[in-house]
Amino acid sequence: MKKLKIGFVGVGWMGSVQLKRLTERNDVEVVSLFEINKERGTEVLKSVNLLPSILVTDYNDIITNPDIDAVWLVSPNSFHARQAIAAMKVGKHVFSEKPAATVFDDFCKEIELEKANPNLITFVDYILYFDSMEQRLRDMVSKGEFGQITQIQINYRHPVNITGDKVWKLNKNIMGDAIGMGINHAISVMIFAMASQGKPVSVYATSLKSQIRDFQAEPIYNILIKFDNGATGFCFGNIDNGNGYDAYHNIFGTEGGFVFESQIDRPYKVRYWSNKTTDGKWIRPLDEINAGDLVWPDDTTTPDSGNVVEHQTGSAVGHFIDCIKNKTKSPLSFVNSQIIAEIGWAAQMSAKLKQPVLLPLDWNEAKKFFND
Ligand SMILES: NC(=O)c1ccc[n+]([C@@H]2O[C@H](COP(=O)([O-])OP(=O)(O)OC[C@H]3O[C@@H](n4cnc5c(N)ncnc54)[C@H](O)[C@@H]3O)[C@@H](O)[C@H]2O)c1
Known part of the structure; x- marks a missing residue:
């Protein structure tokens, strides 16, 4: 071929x-x-x-x-x-x-x-779409293991590398906004995890200027996303500083919950409970002794490394x-991930306008906002 x-x-x-x-x-x-x-x-x-x-x-x-x-x-x-x-x-x-x-x-x-x-x-x-924990999470949500999702939090916090010739990341004209610099990973995880549950219908966000480094664009965002099934999503985004890489997940539904914590030892990083599959008990699927038959394979990846190779x-x-x-x-x-990018644009608008912005984004309003 x-x-x-x-x-x-x-x-x-x-x-x-x-x-x-x-x-x-x-x-x-x-x-x-x-x-x-x-x-x-x-x-x-x-x-x-x-x-x-x-x-x-x-x-x-x-x-x-x-x-x-x-x-x-x-x-x-x-x-x-x-x-x-x-x-x-x-x-x-x-x-x-x-x-x-x-x-x-x-x-x-x-x-x-x-x-x-x-x-x-x-x-x-x-x-992170390709991360195997994220794939499992999407699958579990779509099979209804957690029932109807009511709340979902996904963080993206770590100090983006600005050393040496990566100093362009401080320059707003080259980096653009902080959401595009990595916080959008958390939004993508949330949107794909929720794909079987509902569509995002509005965004409310606040932002904060650099506290530690010299980013021209505001590097700290708090983004609240409402879904048409009544669920609320929340993302803490921070590329200004951190202690390691924080991709914390906390998902809560009518039949179960799921928590991922980046900065603890592997067997304890993931835990979930489900009325349907674990009898309502918390289990740790990366811990063979704890999870028994529900253990995940050893090669399951988790989304907690800033290292692109991993x-x-x-x-x-x-x-x-x-x-x-x-x-x-x-x-x-571009088209199929349009909503992920639109949440980023909407969050920037919301943070400045101090009000929620509806989705799908009204392009005329957005053009007016960004071109003014
Ligand atoms: N998906 C991910 O998880 C992930 C992770 C890291 C970086 N990225 C993205 O990858 C891109 C590169 O980031 P990086 O950390 O590798 O940065 P980098 O500074 O290490 O690399 C950028 C390279 O582009 C070159 N360059 C500069 N201007 C150019 C131009 N006009 N046309 C072509 N090349 C040019 C530079 O000389 C440099 O070699 C960024 O957009 C970043 O957001 C994505």
């Missing part, structure tokens, strides 16, 4: 891991790399046994290369949307790191372009390639 040809963009911390995953596959060929730091680009290419001659110094070289099927965007946040839009306009599939966009008008354009070009495969890397990178890469090969849309395409 013909190899899928990739134009890769940005081989920093995350990009170099993804490039490595791609080069480990035999169904793709990375034919071009656009990286503005030539020294790093050359070094990374060497480390994965690719020729330095595939390094290009102009993004247009990727866009105008007729051989390239898909563009892989791991550049800093503010470049994702314009690079994605340019690629989609010439019919190339797009893998985008999150966030999809840092400017609202660009986000709308991405959605419009995908809708107008149904053959294009797009993907936004909400990587964050299911191979699954995300494989999923996108499979979507192209099978001509199927990803649940994380």
